[in-house]
Amino acid sequence: MPLSAVAELTSQMVRIDxxxxxxxxxxxxxxxxxxxxxxxxxxxxxxxxxxxxxxxxPGRFSVIAVVPGAGPKRLLMDAHTDTVPVEAMEIExxxxxxxxxxxxxxxxxxxxxxLAAMMVALASLVDDGVxxxxxxxxxxxxxxxxxxxxxxxxxAQGGCADGAIVGEASELSLIAAAKGALRCKxxxxxxxxxxxxxxxxxNAVVQMARVICALEDSLKPRLAAxxxxxxxxxxxxxxxxxxxxxxNIVPEACEIDLDRRVLPGETRESVLAELDAxxxxxxxxxxxxxxxxxxxxxxxxxxxxSLDDPLLLTAARALEEERLSGEPQGVPYTTHASVxxxxxxxxxxxxxxxxxxxxxxxxxxxxxxxxAAVRIYRRIFxxxxxxxx
Numbered sequence: 001m002p003l004s005a006v007a008e009l010t011s012q013m014v015r016i017d018x019x020x021x022x023x024x025x026x027x028x029x030x031x032x033x034x035x036x037x038x039x040x041x042x043x044x045x046x047x048x049x050x051x052x053x054x055x056x057x058p059g060r061f062s063v064i065a066v067v068p069g070a071g072p073k074r075l076l077m078d079a080h081t082d083t084v085p086v087e088a089m090e091i092e093x094x095x096x097x098x099x100x101x102x103x104x105x106x107x108x109x110x111x112x113x114x115l116a117a118m119m120v121a122l123a124s125l126v127d128d129g130v131x132x133x134x135x136x137x138x139x140x141x142x143x144x145x146x147x148x149x150x151x152x153x154x155x156a157q158g159g160c161a162d163g164a165i166v167g168e169a170s171e172l173s174l175i176a177a178a179k180g181a182l183r184c185k186x187x188x189x190x191x192x193x194x195x196x197x198x199x200x201x202x203n204a205v206v207q208m209a210r211v212i213c214a215l216e217d218s219l220k221p222r223l224a225a226x227x228x229x230x231x232x233x234x235x236x237x238x239x240x241x242x243x244x245x246x247x248n249i250v251p252e253a254c255e256i257d258l259d260r261r262v263l264p265g266e267t268r269e270s271v272l273a274e275l276d277a278x279x280x281x282x283x284x285x286x287x288x289x290x291x292x293x294x295x296x297x298x299x300x301x302x303x304x305x306s307l308d309d310p311l312l313l314t315a316a317r318a319l320e321e322e323r324l325s326g327e328p329q330g331v332p333y334t335t336h337a338s339v340x341x342x343x344x345x346x347x348x349x350x351x352x353x354x355x356x357x358x359x360x361x362x363x364x365x366x367x368x369x370x371x372a373a374v375r376i377y378r379r380i381f382x383x384x385x386x387x388x389x
Contacts, residue, residue, distance in 0.1 A: 006370045007103055009116040011096035013039065013081075014105035020082040020145040033142040036081045037061035040119070040140045047123040056142060056153035063140040064154075067125055073134035073385035074160065075311070076345065077122070077377070078151065078336050079115035079167035080144035083107040090361040102364040110358035113365040114167035114351040115140055117373035124374070125381055134385025137161065144336060148300070151336045155343045163311030163384065165377075166337045167351040169358055169365075172372055174315055175349035176328035177230045180262035180302035180338050182271050183239075185255055186211060186279065189290040192245075192252035201250035205243045207289045208254040210282050212238055215258075219278045228263045230330030231302070235261035261332060264304040268296065300334050303341030305348050311384060312348050318379035319350075322372055331355070350376065 018036035037053050040063045044051040051065035063081075086093035086106045097104040103113065122138055139159075141150035168175075188211065190204030215236060223234040236258065243254030260271055272293070279291050305312050307328060316326030333355065337347035352369035 004367075004371075006113075006116050006120045006374050007098055007367045009043070009120060010103045010108060010113045010365065010370060011098050011105075013112040013116060014096035014103065014108050015094050017094060018082050018107065019085050020143060023146050033060045033082060037063050037140065037142065040081065040115070044119065044123070044138075048126045049123060054153070054157070056150050060142050060150075062142050062150040062154065063138075065122065065138040067122060067132060067136045067381075069132045069135035069385060071133050071385045073162040074137060075134045075381070075384050076137050076139060076159070076161035076164040076340070077118045077167065078139045078141060078164060078340070079118055079351070080111045080141045080150065080336070081115065082142055082145050083110065083112075084145050084359050088361055089363070091363075098367070101367050103367060103370070104362070104364045106363055108357075109169050109353035109360075109363050109365040111144070111167060111169070111351070113353055113370050114169070114373065117352060117370050118167055118377055121374045121377035121381065124378060130382065132381045132385070133383065134162070136381055141336070148336060148339055151339045155339060159343075161345050163309065164337070164340045164345050164347045165311070165315070165380070166335050166340070166347055166349045168335050168349050169353035169355050170331070170349055170351050171354050172319065172322075172324055172350060172352060172369060172376065173329050174312070174319055174326055175331050176307065176312060177228070177264060177304040177330040178302060178335055178337055178349065179231055179235075179330075179332050180266070180300045181298065181334050182260045182262055182268060182296050183257065183298040184272075184275075184296040185257055185294040187253065187255045187292040187294060189292065190250065190252045190254075193250050195248045195250055198250050201252075202288055202290075203250050204254040205251045207286070207291065208241070208243060208256060210286060210289070211279065211291060212256065214278050214282045218281065219274065222274075226263065228330070230304075230328065231263055231332065232330075234263050234266070235259075235332070262302045264302045266302065268299045272296070300338035301342050303337040303347050305346050309346045311346055314380055314384045315348055315350060315376075318376045318383070321379060322376055324372075
């Protein structure tokens with residue numbers, strides 16, 4: 001199969017609207033993940049692959065394809081079909097234009113180019129009549145951009161593998177570790193009175209200002225003192241704030257959303273204990289304060305693949321054969337690797353394109369990287385699970 005096929009496949013998929021409907025999208029899914037999943041399913045079946053479509057929420061689908069291997073090991077290749085919205089884009093978002101050695105449009109980099117490279121590499125095995133050492137399973141998953149519900153469904157349905165490659169834009173670098181994330185709300189509660197007599201009330205916004213100062217001045221320096229060799233330090237961001245109703249009312253409530261980036265070894269419990277201790281310090285210094293830390297609405301662990309893992313070593317050799325670096329690296333963002341690692345599956349990330357292009361107003365992916373990705377994935381397919389992998 002000619003390598004140029006990967007650019008055309010990427011372009012075809014970019015032209016299919018697959019915008020994630022958001023956290024509440026299961027109620028009104030629209031055609032988006034249904035359309036892209038049907039295209040992927042038909043493309044794979046037309047090329048002789050065993051493939052099926054799985055509904056993980058009403059009207060929302062992932063696609064699974066399998067190429068049986070000669071040995072007992074199993075390799076999962078995961079890339080997602082959904083994209084972020086297009087409203088802020090400066091180019092025609094669903095054009096799929098191929099020019100200047102690039103494919104343009106929403107999803108070209110994140111994540112349809114990677115998915116196309118995996119599909120073309122897998123189809124080439126069947127086309128060439130090659131039986132890989134390990135069984136290869138391709139998961140074209142939905143809902144990566146909102147809730148990871150496609151990959152979580154795969155795990156819940158008994159999905160298993162001896163290793164997994166999560167396809168996200170890494171500029172074809174070998175990603176062995178990524179930060180996890182905990183997100184939660186903190187609320188302060190006051191007493192509303194007229195602003196002409198503020199001494200009769202309790203200002204929840206002022207209370208929250210003290211909380212934010214404690215997070216910035218007390219907790220963040222402690223986090224900065226820790227460092228992971230591939231990931232650097234944990235991070236804490238006050239990402240949103242909401243408080244007050246009118247300018248002539250002392251606010252009785254204020255709320256912030258926190259994003260805490262997590263290192264390998266940190267747990268939900270350890271992160272919350274540290275946050276709670278800081279909030280307790282504020283409450284002790286200001287007895288009039290009423291501070292509530294709400295249970296997290298999102299938590300994923302920080303995945304880390306052992307540097308002597310067979311899949312990591314196989315991937316490093318495949319990259320080096322492409323004259324690319326096989327040195328393991330880390331990234332600060334979260335991926336499906338968090339869910340898979342929590343299920344006990346060793347994970348690495350390799351994909352074409354730069355994270356700088358993901359979600360950007362002029363999103364694109366280089367065709368040369370798409371073509372290199374096909375070659376790299378094909379080498380991994382032919383060696384993982386064999387005597388050398």
